[in-house]
Amino acid sequence: MGGRDATMVLLDENGIRCDGRKVNEPRRIMIKAGGLKNADGSAYIEFGDNKILVGVFGPRDVHPKHMSNTDTGILRVRYHMEPFSVGERKNPAPSRREIEISKVIKEALEPAVMLDKFPRTAVDVFIEVLQADGGTRCAALSAASVALADAGIPMRDMVAACAAGKVADTIVLDVNNEEDQAGQADMPIGYMPNLEKITLLQLDGVLTPEEYTKCVQVGVDGCKIVYDIQKKALQDKYFGNGGD
Numbered sequence: 001m002g003g004r005d006a007t008m009v010l011l012d013e014n015g016i017r018c019d020g021r022k023v024n025e026p027r028r029i030m031i032k033a034g035g036l037k038n039a040d041g042s043a044y045i046e047f048g049d050n051k052i053l054v055g056v057f058g059p060r061d062v063h064p065k066h067m068s069n070t071d072t073g074i075l076r077v078r079y080h081m082e083p084f085s086v087g088e089r090k091n092p093a094p095s096r097r098e099i100e101i102s103k104v105i106k107e108a109l110e111p112a113v114m115l116d117k118f119p120r121t122a123v124d125v126f127i128e129v130l131q132a133d134g135g136t137r138c139a140a141l142s143a144a145s146v147a148l149a150d151a152g153i154p155m156r157d158m159v160a161a162c163a164a165g166k167v168a169d170t171i172v173l174d175v176n177n178e179e180d181q182a183g184q185a186d187m188p189i190g191y192m193p194n195l196e197k198i199t200l201l202q203l204d205g206v207l208t209p210e211e212y213t214k215c216v217q218v219g220v221d222g223c224k225i226v227y228d229i230q231k232k233a234l235q236d237k238y239f240g241n242g243g244d
């Protein structure tokens with residue numbers, strides 16, 4: 001937060017944002033289910049200029065064994081950004097940010113996955129961010145849900161994710177990188193539309209109680225848009241001609 005480029009117009013007099021979008025308009029979203037033949041399930045997402053690949057492995061034996069749970073399966077998530085995914089080369093060592101995002105994505109997926117159906121095993125979710133442009137945790141979470149479904153992991157619902165935020169004193173859907181840097185608030189949301197449950201909600205910035213409520217509503221509406229694209233990706237693979 002905090003005005004990196006004071007000259008950039010975040011919202012013009014016609015309500016058009018710095019990348020040409022309207023206030024409630026998400027970036028272009030494309031999801032493909034499958035694609036990695038060595039994974040049990042996989043998905044690729046383009047969310048604006050974010051490009052992310054997810055591979056799911058399992059349920060499989062847990063190593064080290066003492067990490068397994070006799071009552072339930074465990075979910076492990078690794079979010080990793082390629083050094084070339086951002087303008088200035090990212091240090092390849094795991095960063096605190098990557099550890100944090102791995103944890104929040106794992107916790108956002110857990111309510112959706114029926115882990116009790118496969119005790120003593122693990123499901124591993126590997127997230128590779130090839131190109132980052134703001135909102136990678138939401139894009140990655142949405143793709144991870146599709147990859148889990150593609151792996152045939154029993155789920156209660158899919159988690160769809162999208163951020164809302166505050167830019168130029170206005171609540172907008174799907175904050176991009178410039179808006180994240182120069183805007184006033186960013187609220188990533190993960191939501192299960194069928195169960196009507198939020199599984200991820202973070203907030204960076206300051207909002208009034210009214211703005212907070214509006215932001216949640218706008219973000220949840222964005223998740224519903226993402227959900228339709230997630231379902232279409234699975235339909236295209238399993239019932240259409242997009243399978244491999």
Ligand code: ADP
Pocket residue numbers: 086087088089090091097132133134135136137138177180188
């Ligand atoms: P998210 O990607 O979920 O929005 P952040 O808010 O932490 O997570 O990051 C916002 C954006 O900042 C990222 O999407 C990426 O474009 C950029 N970014 C993150 N880490 C780095 C980094 N090490 N170097 C350059 N840009 C980065």
